[in-house]
Amino acid sequence: MVWDRKVRIALLSVASNTILIILKVTAGMLSGSVSIISEAIHSGMDLVASCIAFFSVRHSAKPADKEHPYGHGKIENISGIAEGLLIFVAAGMIILEAIKKIHTPMEIEQAYVGIAVMVGAGIVNLLVSGKLCRVAREEDSMALEADALHLRTDVYTSLGVAVGLVLMKVTGLFILDPIVAILVALFILKKAWSLCKSACDYLLDTKLTDPEEAEIDKILGKYHDKFRDYHKLKTRKSGNMKHIDFHITVDPHVTVAEIHEVIGCLKKDMAEEFKYTRVNVHVDPYREEQSE
Template sequence: MSTSNRKTKVALLSICSNTVLIILKIMAGLLSGSVSIISEAIHSSMDLVASLVAFTAVRKSSKPADRDHPYGHGKIENLSGIVEGILIFIAAGLIVFEAVKKMFEPIEIEQAWVAIAVMTVAALVNFFVSKTIYKVAKEEDSMALEADALHLKTDVYTSLGVGIGILLIKLTDFMILDSIVAILVALLIVKEAWSLCYNALEYLMDIRLSDEEEQEIKGVIEKVKDKNAQQLIDYHKLKTRKSGNVRHIDFHITVDPSLTVKEAHDIVGCLKKELCDALKNTRVSVHIDPYNGQENNDELDDHETI
């Protein structure tokens, strides 16, 4: 199965599971009159929209580079992360509004055991679906799917929290617990939304790759340098960034000035192959500098581009 088909299938799984759970939660909320279950239905509705955003993002991001987008369409996934985060903020606001309103007008919970059963089923379904999506997200390095899995993982905790809250109401008759649980759900959702938006924005602003990945890149370059010690003098001005699931690596190398164009090109080809073998979904750009007898500074100058 191709990468794009695999990503699309798990995104569809999220859409289907969210649709079924929304229907169940709305029915349970209407039967019980519980604001915390209604808040969960709102949360799942936003999750459904987020799943649709993720589905669109993984389809669009898999399109090959074209004339207008020579670096590909990978950043659509990063943009979808921000959209999903904003949707979660909206869901949290709606939940708090409903919870505060019900706090002053508490309603007795009806059909409590049905409501608890629905929340338990929702938690179990989302646990297995989020686990599946997260596995594919990590294997395919997809931010859109990772964000979707995080939505569903949060839904596991919130569904369990609502179920436990209703159980406590049933045991204690303390009706305000329903609104308190709903507000706690909203706070957890806000934390998730902030994390999603922050990470997505960092990649849109071309933050460098992690220290671990850059150390791996340097290790590969050093290995090639050791194999070509007389020809490859050094490397410098390393820059990295990520667009969707594609890593972009740019750097300069200094070579023996007596090398032919073909010999220098072969060294560049070896570097690209080794880096692409070591890091999945990687594009490498290498600039060749002739050795002039001086040490090169590995730091980028203030306004310099490669």
């Protein structure tokens, strides 16, 4: 089943984040580096985000029911907002801690341990986020996309902290540690804003993208000889499900069986173009006064 694949990859993210938190906290305590501690906080938020993604992909896979006739897909959009807000909180905590360290910079002990952990964390998150991105793209899952974004930012921030630690060892400027932490937080904030905006767009039933609607128009154009025109096109997205609604104008002499076959072909073509699609077609009779 499709949801089994999504759940498995979400569990992989939970496991990797748990291990990385343990390593980062240990390295942070040994070195006293605020940038490493900030990364541990970041990974803590990543772990919460991974758990949210895990539960949301399981819940979103439930079929439509009497109370939720359009399915449960929007739980993934809600989880995307929750994960974005978690990133904002993590960034705020990092900035506050870094500001304290700017006023009282501390020498970093056992910096090489911190460097090794940060580089290792970056590599692990690069591999896991790559898998998450691939599955999120193939299954059109916002929850997994949000989780992948968390881990991808962790790649950049972990490597950024490692570079900062190297520079501190070379220059002896320990104030670089909190400065790097603040840069990490600002980078995270930018990604969080992008994630929240995207999730909110889908919750507010923003239409599909222009290229997607162009594909819909192209498919409808294939059947232009079967009906007079189409109008009132409305599109939206719920989770990974794309909802497409439109009206077609049909000549009075066309039978119900004929137009039913045309609609079936339209739905089939759209399902082939868009992996998860629900199409609703309303038939309008053509009247002579319409042409006047």
